Amino acid sequence: xxxxxxxxxxxxxxxxxxxxxxxxxxLVEQTxxxxxxxxxxxxxxPALGRALxxxxxxxxxxxxxxxxxxxxxxxxxxxxxxxxxxxxxxxxSWIRTTTVADPQTALGLDFAALGAGEHGDLWAPYTGEPxxxxxxxxxxxxxxxxxxxxxxxxxxAAGTEVWEVTHIGxxxxxxxxxVLPYGYAYGRTSLSLAADAVAAARNGRIALDHCRGRSTWDxxxxxxxxxxxxxxxxxxxxxxxxxxxxxxxxxxxxxxxxPSxxxxxxPQTPAPSPGSTSPQTPKPPHDTTSRDTARHxxxxxxxxxxxxxxxxxxxxxxxxxxxxxxxxxxxxAPASCGAPLDPPARMAVTAVTATEDSxxxxx
Numbered sequence: 001x002x003x004x005x006x007x008x009x010x011x012x013x014x015x016x017x018x019x020x021x022x023x024x025x026x027l028v029e030q031t032x033x034x035x036x037x038x039x040x041x042x043x044x045x046p047a048l049g050r051a052l053x054x055x056x057x058x059x060x061x062x063x064x065x066x067x068x069x070x071x072x073x074x075x076x077x078x079x080x081x082x083x084x085x086x087x088x089x090x091x092x093s094w095i096r097t098t099t100v101a102d103p104q105t106a107l108g109l110d111f112a113a114l115g116a117g118e119h120g121d122l123w124a125p126y127t128g129e130p131x132x133x134x135x136x137x138x139x140x141x142x143x144x145x146x147x148x149x150x151x152x153x154x155x156x157a158a159g160t161e162v163w164e165v166t167h168i169g170x171x172x173x174x175x176x177x178x179v180l181p182y183g184y185a186y187g188r189t190s191l192s193l194a195a196d197a198v199a200a201a202r203n204g205r206i207a208l209d210h211c212r213g214r215s216t217w218d219x220x221x222x223x224x225x226x227x228x229x230x231x232x233x234x235x236x237x238x239x240x241x242x243x244x245x246x247x248x249x250x251x252x253x254x255x256x257x258x259p260s261x262x263x264x265x266x267p268q269t270p271a272p273s274p275g276s277t278s279p280q281t282p283k284p285p286h287d288t289t290s291r292d293t294a295r296h297x298x299x300x301x302x303x304x305x306x307x308x309x310x311x312x313x314x315x316x317x318x319x320x321x322x323x324x325x326x327x328x329x330x331x332x333a334p335a336s337c338g339a340p341l342d343p344p345a346r347m348a349v350t351a352v353t354a355t356e357d358s359x360x361x362x363x
Contacts (some may be wrong), residue, residue, distance in 0.1 A: 004334045005143040008344070009188060011331035017223030017324070017347030019178075019185035019213035020169030022062030023089060024114045026052070027133075027165070028265045029082040030065040037141045038065045038166035044103065051107055060115030062215075064131065066163040069152040081350050083087035084131065085109075088183025088216045090241045091315075094119060095126035095181050111201035119344045130201035131180040133165040141171035151175040160198055166333070170212065171336040172344075178215070182237040185212040217242050222320035223347035231320075232353050243309035243319075247311050250304055281357045311355075323351040 001036040028044070035041020039049030042065060052063045064083075080105045085096045096119050100106075113120065148164070155162040168178045171305025175185030177194055179201045186197055188210055208229060213222025221242040223287040228240060306326045313319040327348045332341040 003143050003146070003338045004141065004172040005147060005174045005188075007333040010317035011333050011344075013330055013344050014346050015173060015212045015331065016209055016226045016349075017213050017219040018170050018173065018187065019215050019219075019222055020062065020167075021218050022183075022215045022315045023060035023087060023117065024062070025055065025084070025086045025088070025183075025215075026061055026063045026106065026109070026114070026161070027066045027084040027086070028052075028106060029163075030103075031067050034065060034137050034139060034166055036137075036206055038137060038140075038313060039063060041139075044319060048104055048107070051151060055109070055111050059111040061111050064168070065166040067135075069134075069149070069156040069328065071163055078307075083112060083123070084126065084180075085119060085123065086131065086179065086180045086183070087114070087119070088214060089117055090214075090216070090238045092117050092281070093181040093183070093238070095131060096123040097126045098123040104164045116223045129161040130198050132160055132162040132198060133178040133180070134162060134189075135166070135168045135171075135174065135176045135178075136164040137166045140167055141174070143171050143337060144176070149317070151177070151189060151194065152190065156196055157241040158191075158195070160194075172333065173212065176212075181204060183215040183217060184237075187212050200235065201237070204237055206237050208235060218245065219309040219347055220324040220326075221245050221310050223324050224312050224350055225306075227349040228312045228320050228354050233316075234314075239315045241313050241315075242310060245298075246309045248307040248309060248323075303320060319354060319355045321351075321353050322349060323353075324349055335356065 004071070006109050008029070029043045030042050032043040039053055040046040044065065056063050066093070080099050080101060083098050083100060083103065083106060087094050097267060109122075132155060134155065135144045136148040136152055152162055152164050165178065168176055170176050170185075170187060175189045177186040177189040177197060179186070179197050182201060184206045186193065186207070193207065193210055195207070200207045208226070211226060212273060213219065217225065225240055225242060229235065234240065308324045310322045310324055311319060312322055325348045327347055328343040328345050330344050330346060332343050334341055335344065
């Protein structure tokens with residue numbers, strides 16, 4: 001049986017910059033089986049699932065279903081539902097939780113405020129162990145069930161605060177892991193690697209091995225954050241923040257007669273010091289979504305391949321400009337089981353340059 005996870009692993013597809021993007025997560029407990037589109041194909045009222053999707057759209061909130069690891073009998077008699085809200089921005093991460101009889105109450109949430117990191121003292125603060133999510137939805141991709149469910153079961157047996165989740169992106173990186181409150185995702189996760197990630201989060205740190213990125217940011221920024229962390233050997237979760245992302249414009253073609261100037265790239269804004277305000281149009285707090293709205297997992301080749309300059313700041317005042325290019329130069333592989341073979345898009349970091357005392361790492 002051909003598996004997308006096997007193809008990705010054998011092709012050594014890079015993991016950095018592949019995490020699902022969401023500043024805030026709404027997790028709704030729903031027992032029983034899940035369909036491929038679980039919000040509208042489970043024992044959750046499909047009308048509620050559609051309404052939650054609509055309410056969250058464009059707010060920075062991502063909605064997913066969760067359940068405890070184990071057998072999932074086709075039962076309709078669940079009387080209580082655990083709900084979690086988790087915001088993942090550096091220095092402002094939090095988790096709130098409640099238990100309700102009717103998940104319909106989630107429609108009363110202020111999704112725009114939650115996406116901006118404002119919980120308004122809603123529900124109770126979650127103060128337990130790091131919250132661990134493992135994607136196990138085999139109806140969406142069989143790799144998630146075949147590889148994710150055993151990992152979730154092993155973590156539960158080890159006493160980890162773990163939940164199965166409907167979808168956190170990247171079937172081909174199964175088993176995939178997501179750790180809150182910091183919102184870093186991991187791929188091709190072994191039990192020992194998962195234990196390391198949980199132990200790190202417990203101490204306000206992250207595990208860099210097999211890390212896919214922080215969901216707070218879009219994929220170029222995820223790759224930039226991880227590149228600076230690798231450059232510095234920095235694993236403290238909240239000391240780095242992405243403060244600016246600029247799309248670089250492609251160069252204009254050269255005319256056949258005589259030299260002509262190239263189209264300029266977007267001007268590079270000097271890295272702001274921590275706490276300063278960018279002169280650009282204000283965006284929601286910690287919203288570093290690049291101006292390019294194209295799907296970053298879609299391969300783009302040739303001269304139009306996207307590139308970005310991402311400014312990453314350290315809490316001690318240092319900052320770096322990171323150049324990230326989207327490339328499609330890998331071995332063709334399926335994005336999910338049964339999908340056609342295509343070169344996967346990857347985020348390639350080509351330079352990390354300090355904004356002061358110019359120190360650079362290029363590749």
